[in-house]
Amino acid sequence: MTSERTLILVKPDGIQRGLGGEVISRLEKRGLRLAGAKLLTADISLAEAHYAEHKGKPFYEGLIAFITSGPILALVIEGERAVEIARQTMGSTDPAKAESGTIRGDYGLTVGRNLVHGSDSPTRAIEEIDLWFNNSELVTYSQSIEEWLIES
Numbered sequence: 001m002t003s004e005r006t007l008i009l010v011k012p013d014g015i016q017r018g019l020g021g022e023v024i025s026r027l028e029k030r031g032l033r034l035a036g037a038k039l040l041t042a043d044i045s046l047a048e049a050h051y052a053e054h055k056g057k058p059f060y061e062g063l064i065a066f067i068t069s070g071p072i073l074a075l076v077i078e079g080e081r082a083v084e085i086a087r088q089t090m091g092s093t094d095p096a097k098a099e100s101g102t103i104r105g106d107y108g109l110t111v112g113r114n115l116v117h118g119s120d121s122p123t124r125a126i127e128e129i130d131l132w133f134n135n136s137e138l139v140t141y142s143q144s145i146e147e148w149l150i151e152s
Contacts, residue, residue: 005035005078005138006086006119007128012070014107014115015039020073023103023116027077030085031149036076036129036138042068049131059112066112074132078140080150083125086118 008027010020024034042050047067054060077086091102095114098105108114119125129138 003078003080004082004122004125005076005129006082006122006125007117007132008075008077008086008090008119009067009117009132010073010075011067011113011115011117012072013113015071015073017107017115019103019107019115022107023073024075026089026103027075027086030089031145032077032079032082032085033141033143034075035078035140036074036133038074038133038137039071040074041071044068046131050128062112076129076133076138083119083122087120090116090118 008023010023014020014023024037028034044064047064048055051060051063051067054063079085089102091098091104091108093104093114094111095104095108096110098108100106103116104114119128
């Protein structure tokens with residue numbers, strides 16, 4: 001397996017509820033590494049670029065208003081099957097359908113306030129990371145624990 005990266009956003013509701021550290025902790029406990037992190041408030045142009053695929057849909061304007069309404073913790077997480085593992089850790093987009101033990105299953109109530117965003121494919125992850133981070137803001141490193149996580 002080849003290591004991959006994914007973008008995770010702790011959305012304004014997650015930050016307001018003090019869950020940024022919890023999100024990082026759960027991803028790290030799964031064996032993924034933090035490769036980049038920054039706290040920011042997204043401007044409209046960044047939000048529109050990120051959610052361009054939803055333009056014209058009934059929920060688009062509300063989505064843009066919400067994602068720009070407060071601070072976001074933008075993360076780049078890396079490791080074996082990072083996209084798949086991160087999405088499992090976050091749980092279903094609809095918190096009412098998310099399994100207990102997932103971030104959304106444990107802390108979320110509604111789709112519109114589901115705490116986190118995660119890239120849905122390795123290809124989309126590359127595109128999203130390029131939107132939110134400059135290459136100089138990302139770090140590559142290994143951890144000695146990896147030999148206990150990944151079979152050679």
